[in-house]
Amino acid sequence: MQDSNNFNIHLPDLETIKQGKEFLFLERDGRKEKIEFHDYDRIYEIPGLYEHLFYEQYKCNSPVVVCGLLKKHIEQEHKDNEQLVALDIGAGNGMMGEQLADLGAKAIVGVDIIDEAAEAVQRDRPGIYDAYHVADLTDMPPDVEQSLKKIDFNCMTVVAALGFGDIPPDAFASGYNLVSAQGWVAFNIKEDFICAEDQSGFCKLIERLEDDGIVEIRERLRYRHRFCQDGTPLYYYAVVGKKQMNISTKVLAEISVALKPVEA
Ligand SMILES: C[S@@+](CC[C@H](N)C(=O)[O-])C[C@H]1O[C@@H](n2cnc3c(N)ncnc32)[C@H](O)[C@@H]1O
Structure with missing residues (x-):
């Protein structure tokens, strides 16, 4: 497929493939390169590829769904979207940042672990974020932590970035703990990661957040995040809640102990 975006990709026609194993071939200068969907560094380097792949081809709508749910709950409280000071973690090339900006957020700060994400934001969505840090949460x-701690965040967003080797529970907690009490938290997560068999840690984390009164969940919405490469719909939950208190290191330690496989 030759795209107006100026790249030439081939998507394999597969009977079955698991999310997290999907791939494409990129043709450039007579060379064919295999790129996995989780090779975000490579994907962000090519203008328009991330948008084409996940949004046009596989119909991802998560930033719109998560931001829409957040807006609904802010408005139900008769609060003003324009007062939002949001920390967008696993921000990537700014798809969620763009939604928050459209919502009228007062300030948005992005954090992502790879340079290519920051470079793609600068190239494709300049001005969306008031600041963007390349850091592993x-x-x-220390300098990133210090600068984030100076900001009075009243919202954290995480979209399409939990599980699959991306943001683990302790990174989620680092972002969460930067938000003030009564701040909003809005994220999405694959439904498999919040069922009892989950090993990503998020099932246990979300359970503890609720049981210990760390977050007050306002709504969980099951929706189709996107299609998998084999055509299977991938269902996620969009979750919106209000922070009540920080996630302690004790809670995180207990979750990781609970996840350790029992020795035979
Ligand atoms: C699928 S992308 C989602 C990007 C964006 N939120 C969106 O909705 O399009 C997941 C992002 O999480 C980032 N990420 C993974 N592990 C991270 C970590 N420990 N700290 C910060 N970002 C991380 C990846 O680099 C990647 O850009």
């Missing part, structure tokens, strides 16, 4: 550099 599981091991935040």
Whole structure:
């Protein structure tokens, strides 16, 4: 397929493939390169490829759904979207940042672990974020942490970035703990990651967040996040809640112990 975006890709026609294993071939200068869908560094480097692949081809609508749910709950409280000071983690090339900007957020700060994400934002969506940090939320550099701590965030968003080797529970907690009490939290997560068999840690984390009164969940909405490469619809939950208190290191330790496989 030759696209107006100036790249030439081939998507394999597969009977069955698991999410997380999907791939494409990119043709450039007579060379064919295999790129996995989770090779975000490579995908962000090619203008328009991320949007074409996930949004046009596989019909992802998560930023719109998550942001729509957040808007609904802000409005139900008769609060003003324009007062939002949002921390968007796993921000990528700014798809969620764009929705938050459309919502009228007062300030948006993005964090992503790879340089290519920041470069893609600068190239394709300049001005969406008031600041954008390249940092691993599981091991935040002190200067990034300091600068984030100076901001009074009243919202954290995480879209299409939990599980699948992306943002783990402790990185989620680092972002969450930067938000003030009564701040909003809006994220999405694959339905498999919030069922009892889950090993990503999110099932246990969300259970503890609710049981311990760390978050007050306002709504969980099951919806189709996108299609998998084999045509299977992928269902996620969009979740919106209000932060009540920080996630302690004790809670995180207990979750990780609960996940350790029992030795035979
Ligand atoms: C599928 S992309 C989602 C991007 C964007 N939120 C969207 O909705 O299009 C997941 C992003 O999470 C980032 N990520 C993975 N692990 C991370 C970590 N530990 N800290 C910060 N970002 C991380 C990846 O680099 C990638 O850009």
